[in-house]
Amino acid sequence: MAENKTFKRYTITSALPYANGPLHIGHLAGVYVPADIFVRYLRLKGEDVVFIGGSDEHGVPITIKARQQGVTPQQIVDKYHGMIKKSFEEFGISFDIYSRTSNPIHHETASEFFTTLYDKGEFIEKTSLQYYDEATQHFLADRYITGTCPHCHFDKAYGDQCENCGTSLSPDDLINPVSVLSGNIPVKKETKHWYLPLDKYEPWLREWILEGHKDDWKTNVYGQCKSWIDQGLQPRAVTRDLDWGVKVPLPEAQDKVLYVWFDAPIGYISATREWAEKAGKDWKLYWKDKETRLIHFIGKDNIVFHCIIFPAMLKHEGSYILPDNVPAFEFMNLENDKISTSRNWAVWLHEYLEEFPGKQDVLRYVLCANGPETKDNDFTWKDFQSRNNSELLAIFGNFVNRTLVLTHKYFEGKVPAIEELNDYDKSVLAEIKEFPMRIGVSLDTFRFREALNELMNLARLGNKYLTDSEPWKVFKTDEARVRTILNISLQICANLAVLSKPFLPFTSAKLTAMLNMPEFTWKDAGNAGLLKDGQQLNRPELLFERIEDGVIEAQIQKLLETKKSNQQNTINVKPAKENVTYDDFSKLDIRVATVLEAEKVPKTDKLLKLKIDTGIDQRIVISGIAGKYKPEDLIGKKICMIVNLAPRNIRGTESKGMILSAEDANGNLCTIMPSEDFHNGSEIK
Numbered sequence: 001m002a003e004n005k006t007f008k009r010y011t012i013t014s015a016l017p018y019a020n021g022p023l024h025i026g027h028l029a030g031v032y033v034p035a036d037i038f039v040r041y042l043r044l045k046g047e048d049v050v051f052i053g054g055s056d057e058h059g060v061p062i063t064i065k066a067r068q069q070g071v072t073p074q075q076i077v078d079k080y081h082g083m084i085k086k087s088f089e090e091f092g093i094s095f096d097i098y099s100r101t102s103n104p105i106h107h108e109t110a111s112e113f114f115t116t117l118y119d120k121g122e123f124i125e126k127t128s129l130q131y132y133d134e135a136t137q138h139f140l141a142d143r144y145i146t147g148t149c150p151h152c153h154f155d156k157a158y159g160d161q162c163e164n165c166g167t168s169l170s171p172d173d174l175i176n177p178v179s180v181l182s183g184n185i186p187v188k189k190e191t192k193h194w195y196l197p198l199d200k201y202e203p204w205l206r207e208w209i210l211e212g213h214k215d216d217w218k219t220n221v222y223g224q225c226k227s228w229i230d231q232g233l234q235p236r237a238v239t240r241d242l243d244w245g246v247k248v249p250l251p252e253a254q255d256k257v258l259y260v261w262f263d264a265p266i267g268y269i270s271a272t273r274e275w276a277e278k279a280g281k282d283w284k285l286y287w288k289d290k291e292t293r294l295i296h297f298i299g300k301d302n303i304v305f306h307c308i309i310f311p312a313m314l315k316h317e318g319s320y321i322l323p324d325n326v327p328a329f330e331f332m333n334l335e336n337d338k339i340s341t342s343r344n345w346a347v348w349l350h351e352y353l354e355e356f357p358g359k360q361d362v363l364r365y366v367l368c369a370n371g372p373e374t375k376d377n378d379f380t381w382k383d384f385q386s387r388n389n390s391e392l393l394a395i396f397g398n399f400v401n402r403t404l405v406l407t408h409k410y411f412e413g414k415v416p417a418i419e420e421l422n423d424y425d426k427s428v429l430a431e432i433k434e435f436p437m438r439i440g441v442s443l444d445t446f447r448f449r450e451a452l453n454e455l456m457n458l459a460r461l462g463n464k465y466l467t468d469s470e471p472w473k474v475f476k477t478d479e480a481r482v483r484t485i486l487n488i489s490l491q492i493c494a495n496l497a498v499l500s501k502p503f504l505p506f507t508s509a510k511l512t513a514m515l516n517m518p519e520f521t522w523k524d525a526g527n528a529g530l531l532k533d534g535q536q537l538n539r540p541e542l543l544f545e546r547i548e549d550g551v552i553e554a555q556i557q558k559l560l561e562t563k564k565s566n567q568q569n570t571i572n573v574k575p576a577k578e579n580v581t582y583d584d585f586s587k588l589d590i591r592v593a594t595v596l597e598a599e600k601v602p603k604t605d606k607l608l609k610l611k612i613d614t615g616i617d618q619r620i621v622i623s624g625i626a627g628k629y630k631p632e633d634l635i636g637k638k639i640c641m642i643v644n645l646a647p648r649n650i651r652g653t654e655s656k657g658m659i660l661s662a663e664d665a666n667g668n669l670c671t672i673m674p675s676e677d678f679h680n681g682s683e684i685k
């Protein structure tokens with residue numbers, strides 16, 4: 001449909017990254033590089049376009065992180081919003097505005113949106129029982145409740161998931177739930193919330209998506225929407241009990257906020273308002289005019305929100321346009337493993353910028369050439385190196401550099417005039433004309449990999465033409481011929497400078513400066529007269545440089561170390577044992593004691609025979625800690641021991657009690673010693 005319609009202007013949004021961590025390559029590959037390519041292309045075509053980005057700064061994970069670090073949620077989002085914004089700027093993601101949902105204009109916009117739906121009677125009100133912490137007087141979000149997992153008996157499972165066995169949970173599944181806020185057992189209390197009746201919107205969604213966008217939405221997007229709708233949509237809570245977020249604008253809901261899934265996409269509208277105020281534009285045209293084309297760039301985890309829920313909100317609010325397309329990408333993996341923030345399995349953008357200064361375009365290129373457009377794809381450092389060395393450097397960079405160096409060598413850096421055209425020249429000139437259309441068709445249909453490959457085909461064409469024509473051999477005998485060859489080669493360079501701008505903006509700028517040419521538009525491209533005869537070129541500098549094996553090996557090594565430390569952190573911790581009652585625990589009599597004498601038990605490696613002052617008596621204990629401690633290490637030391645463990649005969653000696661030690665999964669031991677010099681016989685409880 002979009003291809004047949006013409007639009008007056010474009011509103012392009014890109015998913016709002018969640019402000020509780022830095023950005024990695026998966027973010028760039030799945031959302032921001034394609035969105036930026038598309039927007040830059042539209043701008044080059046002279047379209048009226050606004051490109052919207054911003055940080056999503058509400059929700060429970062941010063409040064949890066703040067609690068863990070002993071700071072406020074605002075401090076968390078300030079830190080990461082700053083980091084994220086900087087990474088985008090450095091990678092040339094050319095937002096017209098990069099805003100944030102903690103801004104007052106967003107709170108205002110989201111409140112208004114809620115109020116309109118509320119006044120129209122769209123919401124359903126429902127009262128439900130939820131866990132409540134009486135000590136702190138808070139309703140508890142799922143993440144604020146921990147307890148024992150019913151599947152693996154891990155005792156620190158969250159109300160939404162057990163991180164030990166990975167099972168999704170609801171707070172009611174937890175055995176012995178406890179409030180994270182106070183450590184108390186939570187009670188169930190009634191609370192009222194407002195719900196968006198997605199079930200009621202189902203017939204409309206079915207028609208709008210499954211009929212209306214059958215042909216123009218990507219198959220991965222359409223398929224996911226169909227499966228959601230076919231499963232049957234349920235009403236979805238719009239509000240929640242939390243004190244971080246956009247306050248629900250109702251007198252009876254002073255302690256509630258809008259659910260983050262509801263307020264975050266409204267952030268696109270708030271950001272547009274903020275931009276329009278500064279730019280002196282009318283924001284309403286970009287959101288309410290039927291001649292505006294709205295496109296959401298997102299990752300596949302966001303499809304349901306941008307294709308079903310947000311359009312339903314826009315439609316029933318009544319005054320907004322709907323997205324015309326949602327070209328969602330799949331996920332980028334890293335070296336055959338899912339990117340994971342918690343496992344630090346990622347290439348972080350701020351680290352890349354430090355380790356590969358000036359190479360933003362190389363990453364943009366690799367992430368687009370190998371982009372997860374229709375299926376999950378894999379980023380590997382070997383592929384990164386090979387795409388740089390054998391594509392960007394060997395084809396694009398090499399062609400441009402040879403052309404400019406030869407022009408300086410033979411013609412003092414002035415564009416030579418075409419003399420006479422042979423058939424080869426004519427066919428090359430004819431082909432140059434085709435590229436803006438070929439690249440454009442791919443971009444119009446969100447086939448970014450194909451578009452980038454077409455751009456490289458132009459560089460390939462130039463490289464082959466120059467190599468075949470051998471101006472360095474011809475110059476001695478036929479200078480006129482060399483003028484023609486270099487003019488055509490330079491025109492290809494000029495076209496590369498224009499057509500590469502959406503994909504490789506830093507390279508395009510460098511090349512434009514080297515060619516000393518004005519900023520041309522997409523319409524100018526395809527023309528073999530962009531550079532005028534006699535025009536003075538600037539000195540060539542290298543567009544790309546070789547990336548050596550050592551650099552790549554260092555990156556691979558860094559990932560291997562991450563993998564190693566992840567294995568130590570995860571595999572080695574055993575799940576918790578089943579709960580015991582306090583009565584069970586209090587049967588154990590644990591005391592502070594002092595080691596008086598120590599000697600090895602003959603013919604054993606692990607056993608020490610210890611004489612111990614328990615404060616109650618002096619007694620002999622056999623302990624398996626000789627692998628870690630020599631007898632002399634322990635004499636005079638305070639330890640902790642169970643004094644009422646039934647005596648056992650070990651190697652012919654009666655051992656009365658047990659010394660407490662910690663042991664990790666690799667068998668390393670550490671005997672527990674009180675951190676202060678405490679009286680023998682003091683009870684440990």
Ligand SMILES: [Zn+2]
Nearest residue numbers: 149152162165
């Ligand atoms: Zn579990």
